[in-house]
Amino acid sequence: MSGGITRIAPESIISELSNWSLEAGSGYNDGWTRQHYQNQLDRIFSHIDKMRMSKEEREIAEEKAKWVCTECEKSTFETDHDYLVSPTMHLGCQLKLDGND
Numbered sequence: 001m002s003g004g005i006t007r008i009a010p011e012s013i014i015s016e017l018s019n020w021s022l023e024a025g026s027g028y029n030d031g032w033t034r035q036h037y038q039n040q041l042d043r044i045f046s047h048i049d050k051m052r053m054s055k056e057e058r059e060i061a062e063e064k065a066k067w068v069c070t071e072c073e074k075s076t077f078e079t080d081h082d083y084l085v086s087p088t089m090h091l092g093c094q095l096k097l098d099g100n101d
């Protein structure tokens with residue numbers, strides 16, 4: 001440790017992220033390279049989003065992750081209860097499984 005409490009200064013992080021952002025948008029880079037930098041940024045952004053969530057928001061996000069249809073693998077969380085067989089099955093998906101479509 002070289003004295004400071006934080007290992008990396010915020011300025012360094014911000015400057016690095018700014019570089020990634022420039023690389024992600026630069027026409028001088030090929031598609032793979034732009035995507036690489038964009039993926040790096042997306043990982044950071046989603047991590048920060050999670051860090052900034054309140055306890056309640058985190059609990060909702062965890063609950064939401066359980067509400068996924070086993071048939072189509074889409075979220076059932078926002079689906080009206082009338083259109084659900086269970087939290088893990090859309091009514092439409094169940095009907096298709098039963099061969100009534």
Ligand SMILES: [Zn+2]
Nearest residue numbers: 069072090093
């Ligand atoms: Zn479904």
